[in-house]
Amino acid sequence: MTKTYIHGVGMTKFGNHSDRTLKSLLLDASRQALEAAGRPKIDAVFVGNFLAGSMSNQEILGAIVANDLGLGYIPTAKVEGACASGGIALRQGILGVMSGEYDTVLVAGVEKMKHANTPDVTQAINAAMDTDSNEKHAGLTFPGFFGVLAHRYFHETGATKEHLAMVALKNRENALNNPLAQFQKATSIEEIMNARLITEPLGLFDCSPMTDGAAAIVISRKPSSIHVRASALVSGPTQMQDAAELLSIPAIGESGRRAYEKAGLGPEDIDVIEIHDCFSMTEIIAIEELGFFKRLEGWKAVETGHTKPGGKKPVNTSGGLLSRGHPIGATGLSQIYHLVHQLNGTAPNQVEGARIALAQNLGGTGSYSAVHILERL
């Protein structure tokens, strides 16, 4: 129990914002969250971001938010944890409230990637691997790791490329109802299966896209109707060859176990889930690691439809990273944005009566995993 409450959320549309700057996206989401919270006095700001330095030549994001929103001379910081930057920023804010240092904190996340070409972005994202390693020198990439994992998963289970396609299709169908999602064009299993290959067996639709966007949250010790019941974060292996078991991402499993323990809840208590589906394969591993389905059987749950909005464990009703989009530093907070709407009964693909929600945000190839459990009071 963190005794930290969510007072307001904000989010820009995810997609291509070629006409807007990183700063304008960041301020837009922050302003929405502040106004939704009723413009409270903010004691600190944490900003989740991964690539602003390398791709927009822009740092000091915390100070920019405080200054341009007129929040005064308050403590601020940028938080980096690759694709988990947003989730880790939220956790830093929660810890600040729990410590007694702050009453109310603004947490924002932002990324702007669409202005760069694919090889440059691929290169920049590779900073989320251990670049001083023989793996990097072998030419392994981020999607490459999940390609290696997928081939082995197929080998050890009955899963095929079609199961990955089912994950991608589900998340696309969910995104069709989410006006803030990046992709709003319908697709089919055939189109997904026949798309060009990125890192075999993963094709274009198995990989989350490059996205511009921002999301923000106001949290406080003052009560509201949404309580952050648990916040957990752990680090895991930073190299593929170092994993004791390739088909396990221990950071996800351990962050989930810690969050359940703090919350006094288990996977059976969760009504709606946002998972870090940076790749279709990752969603299948994550639903196993978080205890929603048995190890090496997540693909069967996908096939049965258990993870669809009407299923017994609805996963990524927002469209997930695959179709909502993945502006890296904003992703973890956009999960919270969507889950708060689920708990308030105002989300696209609304899960009837949802009361307990779980968000899992992954960084690197399992280097970080942050889990937050929210409850409607």
Add this chain to the structure above:
Amino acid sequence: MKVYTCCGHETVVKRIYCPSCGTSDIQEQEISDHGTIYSFTKIHVPPVEFAEIAPYNVVLVQLMNTTAKVTGRLMGDVSIGDTVELDRVENGAYLYKKV
């Protein structure tokens, strides 16, 4: 090629301290250049620096007589279970060939 062992951990990455017992006295062991393909991916969209050799396979090799695996590169077609041998180490990468 060498693997580093302590408390049942066998890895090609040398750690400063053993994650189980904390010692810095981690043993080295010379191992065979042979192994089998544990898994792989063919990379069609490479980082800039590998653009000229794409598509290429990144392979996870199960090394012989150890639980350690190593990540390397292999050109051509490959499947899980194929027997491979270390060909050479080039620019910090382990380059494998099929046997």
